Amino acid sequence: xxxxxxxxxxxxxxxxxxxxxxxxxxxxxxxxxxxxxxxxxxxxxxxxxxxxxxxxxxxxxxxxxxxxxxxxxxxxxxxxxxxxxxxxxxxxxxxxxxxxxxxxxxxxxxxxxxxxxxxxxxxxxxxxxxxxxxxxxxxxxxxxxxxxxxxxxxxxxxxxxxxxxxxxxxxxxxxxxxxxxxxxxxxxxxxxxxxxxxxxxxxxxxxxxxxxxxxxxxxxxxxxxxxxxxxxxxxxxxxxxx
Amino acid sequence: xxxxxxxxxxxxxxxxxxxxxxxxxxxxxxxxxxxxxxxxxxxxxxxxxxxxxxxxxxxxxxxxxxxxxxxxxxxxxxxxxxxxxxxxxxxxxxxxxxxxxxxxxxxxxxxxxxxxxxxxxxxxxxxxxxxxxxxxxxxxxxxxxxxxxxxxxxxxxxxxxxxxxxxxxxxxxxxxxxxxxxxxxxxxxxxxxxxxxxxxxxxxxxxxxxxxxxxxxxxxxxxxxxxxxxxxxxxxxxxxxx
Numbered sequence: 449x450x451x452x453x454x455x456x457x458x459x460x461x462x463x464x465x466x467x468x469x470x471x472x473x474x475x476x477x478x479x480x481x482x483x484x485x486x487x488x489x490x491x492x493x494x495x496x497x498x499x500x501x502x503x504x505x506x507x508x509x510x511x512x513x514x515x516x517x518x519x520x521x522x523x524x525x526x527x528x529x530x531x532x533x534x535x536x537x538x539x540x541x542x543x544x545x546x547x548x549x550x551x552x553x554x555x556x557x558x559x560x561x562x563x564x565x566x567x568x569x570x571x572x573x574x575x576x577x578x579x580x581x582x583x584x585x586x587x588x589x590x591x592x593x594x595x596x597x598x599x600x601x602x603x604x605x606x607x608x609x610x611x612x613x614x615x616x617x618x619x620x621x622x623x624x625x626x627x628x629x630x631x632x633x634x635x636x637x638x639x640x641x642x643x644x645x646x647x648x649x650x651x652x653x654x655x656x657x658x659x660x661x662x663x664x665x666x667x668x669x670x671x672x673x674x675x676x677x678x679x680x681x682x683x684x685x686x687x688x689x690x
Numbered sequence: 691x692x693x694x695x696x697x698x699x700x701x702x703x704x705x706x707x708x709x710x711x712x713x714x715x716x717x718x719x720x721x722x723x724x725x726x727x728x729x730x731x732x733x734x735x736x737x738x739x740x741x742x743x744x745x746x747x748x749x750x751x752x753x754x755x756x757x758x759x760x761x762x763x764x765x766x767x768x769x770x771x772x773x774x775x776x777x778x779x780x781x782x783x784x785x786x787x788x789x790x791x792x793x794x795x796x797x798x799x800x801x802x803x804x805x806x807x808x809x810x811x812x813x814x815x816x817x818x819x820x821x822x823x824x825x826x827x828x829x830x831x832x833x834x835x836x837x838x839x840x841x842x843x844x845x846x847x848x849x850x851x852x853x854x855x856x857x858x859x860x861x862x863x864x865x866x867x868x869x870x871x872x873x874x875x876x877x878x879x880x881x882x883x884x885x886x887x888x889x890x891x892x893x894x895x896x897x898x899x900x901x902x903x904x905x906x907x908x909x910x911x912x913x914x915x916x917x918x919x920x921x922x923x924x925x926x927x928x929x930x931x932x
Contacts, residue, residue, distance in 0.1 A: 525866075525868045525883070525884035526884070528886060529841065529843075533843075560803060560804065561802060561803050561804070561841040561842075562802065562803070562804040562870075562873075564840075564841035565866055565868040565870075565883070565884050566868050566869075571841050571842075571843075572843070575843055598806075599771065599803040599806035599813050600803075601771075601775075601813075601814070601817055624767075624807055626767045626807040626808050627808075628804075628807070628873065631804075631870065631873060641767070641807070642767035642768070642807050644770060
């Protein structure tokens with residue numbers, strides 16, 4: 449089984465339906481569309497625009513032929529995390545009708561606490577579980593990314609809780625390098641760092657997850673290399689360390 | 691009331707007792723010695739050496755005339771966080787007799803999860819509370835630093851728990867800038883970032899903390915400036931935002 453998550457910026461200038469067909473013709477399942485979210489903001493007009501853009505993402509996911517969108521929920525450093533979390537709740541809640549109509553599920557991705565200022569006010573899987581449970585729709589669940597969550601002492605417990613609720617929608621892997629020299633784009637290939645990827649994978653599978661194990665390596669270093677070579681390294685690292 | 695925490699590297703080549711007297715003669719209380727810790731490691735000999743070094747730190751604190759050491763507990767990326775946490779427990783436990791004899795308290799400082807690979811396997815105040823409670827000595831408590839903990843949805847609850855147990859030993863402030871361009875040395879002056887410092891201070895004081903509010907700004911930017919000017923900015927930012 450081969451699959452890919454499509455980023456929205458990669459769709460710019462393309463016909464979406466045909467792009468989906470092209471990927472499938474090349475033997476790839478489309479795991480999800482990345483990304484929706486970024487709901488919080490002090491400006492009501494912008495918050496409304498963000499919700500509209502998420503509706504558009506749901507349409508795009510439908511056209512592309514995937515049943516999932518990854519949500520990077522957003523945060524606004526000029527307001528409290530509590531307020532941002534409230535706005536995330538409101539934003540996701542306002543999308544449920546569209547999500548159901550399109551058959552597209554929304555996966556809340558908790559982001560590492562180092563992104564709590566601008567990228568996401570949802571920083572632990574416990575918070576993502578709380579949010580998904582309080583929204584209480586089968587169209588809303590959680591995306592587990594080892595990079596964001598590996599340090600959490602409650603990780604296993606919260607993965608089990610997530611699986612038990614049928615809310616474990618996606619699983620992303622890479623590694624945490626020591627030292628990490630860039631806060632966004634210095635992720636490592638599996639095996640290059642200290643994340644217990646196999647152990648976390650075993651928890652995710654024990655929790656009932658049967659979807660794709662997605663490799664997601666933001667890296668200024670690897671992106672500068674030949675991408676076919678990079679892909680070979682990814683495959684090799686996956687076999688050895690995931 | 692004026693106070694200062696002394697870093698151990700600043701004591702190199704100085705007579706410790708005389709340094710303490712000099713600081714007190716200049717009207718400064720010595721809040722704590724920074725830092726002990728760094729207990730974990732795969733090598734038993736090195737772990738023993740770390741404990742010995744912490745004993746030395748306790749002696750230094752006694753000579754300097756302060757009753758507190760801040761512990762940056764350490765982590766070793768080549769072993770699991772669970773193992774590192776076990777070694778931290780063992781390390782701190784083995785220091786209790788010395789701490790008691792010297793009248794020096796040990797403050798576990800939970801560090802931001804972005805430091806979980808090499809600097810500390812204790813990454814939330816909840817974990818620090820758990821550790822301090824399980825060690826169960828009045829010589830072991832917690833140092834609360836807003837930079838490390840501001841994102842935590844359980845922060846208020848855990849500050850209250852910490853205070854209730856008489857384990858809130860220290861309080862450090864600075865700010866989280868957006869963007870933060872260096873993972874270690876890009877902290878902001880109070881007011882330059884998104885941390886709700888006054889709110890967290892109010893929780894800490896509600897929890898019964900009566901000690902110094904310490905400003906700790908690791909910053910390549912500010913360290914390059916005239917340090918007297920920097921100190922003026924610190925005082926001004928403290929008055930306006932802390």
